[in-house]
Amino acid sequence: MRVPLDWLRDYVDLQLDPEALAERLTLLGFEVKGLERWGSEWRNVVVGELLTVEKHPRADRLSLTTVRVGAGEPLQIVCGATNIAPGQRVPVALPGALLPGNRAIERTEKMGVVSNGMLCSGDELRLSVDGEGILILPAGTPLGAALTDLYGDWVLDVDVKPNRGDALCLVGLAREVAAATGASARFPEVGLTEDGAPIDQVLAVHVEDPGLCPRFVGRMVRGVGVAPSPQDVQRRLLAAGMRPVSNVVDATNYAMLELGKPTHAFDAGAVARDASGRAGLLVRTAGAGERLETLDHVERSLSEETLLIADANGPLAIAGVMGGAASEVAESTVDVIIESAVFDPVSIRRTAFRYALRSEASLRFEKGQESRLARIGADRVAGLIATWAGGSVAAGRIDTAPDEAGPARVGYRPARVNRLLGTSLDPDAQAALLARVGIESEPATAGSNVLIAADPTLHDVAVGPGEAREAIVPSWRRDLIVEADIAEEIVRLAGYETVSGKTPDTSMPHVRPNPLELRDGLRHALAAAGLVEVVTPALVPASQAAALGWPVRAADGVPGEQAVDGPVVTVTNPLSERHSVLRRGVVGSLLDVLALNERHGRADVAIFEIGKGYAQAPDGSPAEWWRLAFLLAGSAGPPAWNRPARPFDLDDAKGVVDLVGHVLGLPEPLFTLHADGAPLHPGRAALAMAGQGCAGLVGELHPSIGAAWDLRAERVFVAELAIAGLAGGQLAPVRVVPIGRFPPHERDIALVVPESVAAADVLATLRAAGGTTLRRVGLFDIYRGTPLAAGEKSLAWRAVFAAEDRALADDEVDAEVGRLVAATASAHGSRLRT
Amino acid sequence: MDLATLTSQLHALGEEALPKIAAAPDVATLDELDVAYLGRKGGALSSLMRGIGQLPADDRPRVGVVVNEVRQAVEAALEEARRRTADAALAARLVAETVDVTTPGRPIARGSLHPIVETIGRIAEIFGQFGFVTYEGPEIESDATNFQMLNIPPDHPARDLWDTMYVDVEGGLLRTHTSPGQIRVMHTESPPIRALLPGRCFRYEAVDASHASEFFQVEGLMVDEGTNLGDLRGLLDEFAHAMFGAGRATRFRPGYYPFTEPSVAFDVGCLVCGGVGCPACGRTGWMTILGAGMVHPVVLRHGGIDPERYQGFAFGMGVERIAMLRHGIGDIRVFLDNDLRLLEQFR
C-alpha cells in the first residue's frame, strides 16, 4: 500500500524522518518495500504569475504570455490553453525540466516566437487528472517556489500482510506508527450535517441472505454537483496511486484509503423506485441468465453464486467487486446513494477471481471487514461528498444490522507466552506492550479456559487460578484469536530484536539415514569422472514425450516403477506450453541442455542429472521416482595440445555405467542389445543390468532424435538408469576380499567366433564353465582380418587362476583352460586361435 | 727370467695400462682394456704371471706382492674410469633429454557439481551439526497437504502468497513450498523432531531475474517441549554465520505465514554493500534470506502433536537465493539454464 506521509500526518504526528519511520514500521511487521520521493519530477517547475496573455501573432490557437517567476526578467512563453488570464499563478516548467513520462522541456521556437518553457496542466505534472487547461494555483502560492517543495511528499510502499486487513488504510497504519513511536493516533472527524429528508423516506434496502451480507448501511446525498475534486484531494489520491475521477467517486476512494472501508456510490436516478417512491436496493445472488454491464463497459453474464446489488429491474452492481455502468455516478448525477456494507469474504474472493476483477475494494472485502466500519464509512463518505460536491445529506441511515459487537476476549497465560518466546517478560510488562495497540487486559475470570487452536476444532485448555489473563481485543483486530496470536503481538511490540538467541539445549532426535547419501556418492564419482552435473526443469513441453519416444519402460525390466508407462501428469494452468507436463524421464532435458550449449558454440558436452520422473500410477494416483541420466557428446576428455582428440563412443557411455555399478558395489553390468529403435540407434543401444540394483538403457541417440532437437553433434550417447536407493539409500560398505598368498596364473585365450556371437554371451559361458580357481576373466582385445575369414572375429580373453590354499601347477591351469575352450566351442562354435 | 726382470715387466705393464685407461673415452674401450690387461686367458697380466713358475720358490711371494699391486692399480683405474664415463654419459643424457617445461600440462578430466544441489548439501551440513536430519517428500501434493493442514483454508486471502499450478491428478497440485513436509515428518516421527526438508517447488509465477516457476527450498522443523523463539534466533544466527561469514550482521523481524505464530522474517547484512545501503538491498542495508516462525498450534494438531505439551519452530529458505548471495549470481534463471560456461566454474 502506498502511504503519502503528508496524508498520514492527518492521523498521527510524525517526528521521525522517512527512513527512520520506514525502519520502525519494518521492525513492527509492516515491511516498507520502497521509499519514494513523490514529485521529484517537479524540480524545475516553479510558480509563476501571468503578466500578459495575448494572441500569438501567427497562430490563432496559441497564446503568447509573459510570466514572472521571481526577481528576474519575465519570461516569454507560448501556450495553447484557453483558461489563462493575467494575474493567475500557474506552474511553469523551465528549460531543463523533466516532466513525468520523461518529457524534457527546452527553450523552443513556436511559429517564429521563442518560448522559454511551458505552462503546465495538472495532468502533465500528475498533480491532478485535468489535462484540459493550465493548472491554476491558489492566489497566495509563493512566486518562484519550486513545486517539489510545495507539493512533493515522501510515499512509503508498505507491505501489509493478508492477516492485517485492518491496517490496509492510513488510520490503521497511523495506529501502528503510534504504537511504534509513542504518539497517539487520531481518528478522522466525521463532519456531517444531516439537513435532508429522513432516509427511510428516500431509500429502502432489503438483504436476502444476511450470511452473504451481514451488514448494509445506506445513506443518501441529494442535490450534488459532480465535478473534479479539490486539487489537494486529487494530489493525495495520485500520491497514493489512485486516479481521481470526480468529487463523488473520489470521496469513496478517499474514505477507503483512509479507513480501509470500501463503499460504493450509486446514481440514485438510475435506481428503480418502490411503491412509496423510495429508491429500492436489493442484495441477492444472481438469477439464471442475468447480465450486467460493469463500469469497465464489459457486458458480463452472471454466475448464480454472484452476490449482487440490484433493484426491482435487475442487477446494478457486483457486490464488493465492481459497479454497473448504468448506475455509475456521472456529471448528470443529482442524487447519490452510498452503499457501505460488509460482505462474506469468501464470496467476494471467489467472485473477484471468477470475473478476474480483483480491485482495491475486493482486496479489502476478502480480508474481512470490521462491522463498525460499515456505519463509520457511510457517515464519512456522506460527509466528504457534502463537503466537496454540495447537496444535502438525508437524515439517518438505513442499517440492516445496527448492533455492533463489543471487543473480543482472548485468554493467554503470561508464563506460556514466555515459554513460547523464550523471554521473561512479567505479566505487567506484557500488558503494557499490548496496551500500546489499544489491547487492554485483565486477570481471567476463574474457571475460564484458554483457547490454543481454533481449527480443525476448538482446542482449549483449563488453567489454574491466577494463571491466565484476558486480552480485550479491539473490534478491528480480527487476527487475534488464540493464545499464540497474543504472544506474537507481545513480541512484535517488544521488538523481535529483544529476543536473545541461544543454541537449542533440548534433547537430541534419533539418528536417521541421510536420503541424500547414495545420490551424493554417485554425484561425486561422476564429477570426478569428468561429467558436469545439471539441474533441469521438471516441467517440459507436452510434445517432448511424443518426440522422444520414451526410453526406459517397465517392460525393459527396470525395477520398481510400474507407473513409468502411465499417463503423463499435465498442468491444467501452465505458464506456457514449454512447461506444461511433468517429465517421465530425464534424457529429454539433457538433450535440451546439449542444444543450448551447442548454440553457445560448445561441442564437447558430458553432463548428468539425478532427477525425478513423474506419471500417473494405474490407480490414478501420482507417482514420482528418481533416475540417473547422462549424456556424452563431442570429444572424450578435455581437449589438449598434447593429446589427440578422441570422440566419445558407446564404450565411454558403458564405462560410466560400469562406474555407477562400481560405486554402488553392484555386480559388473551386463549389456544386451536393445534394438527397439527411437530414441536410440537400433544397432547401438543396450539394456544395462547390474544385478538387482541398477537397470536402464544406454546407447547412441537415434539420428532422427538428434535432428528433432536440432543437435549439431554427429553422435550423442545417452543413458537413463533406474537405481535402487536413489530415493534414499545408503552406500554399502566395501567388503574386502583377502589378497591371495599364492601367485596367480594369467592365461590369454583367443577364441574365434562368428560376428553374430555377442561378447557378453561368451563371457557368461566362460564364467559358468570356470571352476573355483578361475578368479577373473575379461576381454582385452577384439581382432578381425587375416587370417580370419570374413564374418569372423577373435575375442581375446585374459583369465586369472589362483587358489587360496596352494600354488597351482601349470598342468592344472592348462586343464582349466582346456575346459573353458571346450565349453565355448560347444556353446558358440568357437575355436581356439593359435 | 729372474725376479728383477719380471718385476720390471710388471711395473712396465702398469705404467702402460694406466694412461690408456685414463684416456679411454667410453665404457666399451674400458671393457677392451680390462680384457687386454686383466683377462684370465690371454690378458697381459696373466701372460706375465706364467713366468712366476720359473722363479725360485723364495722369490715367488715377492713377485706375488707386485702382481697384486699392479692388478689393484689397474682395477682401481678401471673402476674410477668407469665411474667417470658413466657420470659423463648420464650428464650427456640429461642434457639431451631437456624439454620445454613451460608448456601446459595434460589436463585431467574434471566435472562439476551443480550449485543448487551443492547449496542444499551445505545447508544440510550446517543444520546437521545441530542434529537436523534430512527427509524428502513428494512434489505432487494436494490442496489439503499443501494448504489446509498448514492452516490455509480454501479461499483464504493468504493464498495470494502462493500462486499455484494444478495438475490433472485427482485433487493434485504442484507443491508451492516444502512446508507440506512438516506434516509428513510429524506423522512419522515423534518429538524431539529436528527435520530438514529440501526439494523442488513450483509456482505459477512469471519468470524474471529474481522469480522462477520452478525453484528449490529447504524447510526446517524443530519440535520439542521447550523449543522457543530464542532457539530459532540462535540457530538462524549460527546458520547465517556459517553460510555468510562469522561477522555477518543478522536481523530478526516480524513476518507473516499462516502456519507460524509468531512469524519471522530473517535478514542478513547486505552482502553487496555490507549494510550501508545500495540498490541490491533496496537501500536498507539488509537482505531477507528466509522466513520462519513458531509452528502454529493448528499445524501441530494436523501433525498429530499436542500443541499444549509441545512447541517448535519451522523455517523455509529459497536455495537459489542463498546460492545467488553466496556465489555472486545476479539472475535466478541461470540455475535451470545449465550453461556449461557457468557450471564449469564450480569445478
Ligand SMILES: [Zn+2]
Ligand atoms: Zn546493499
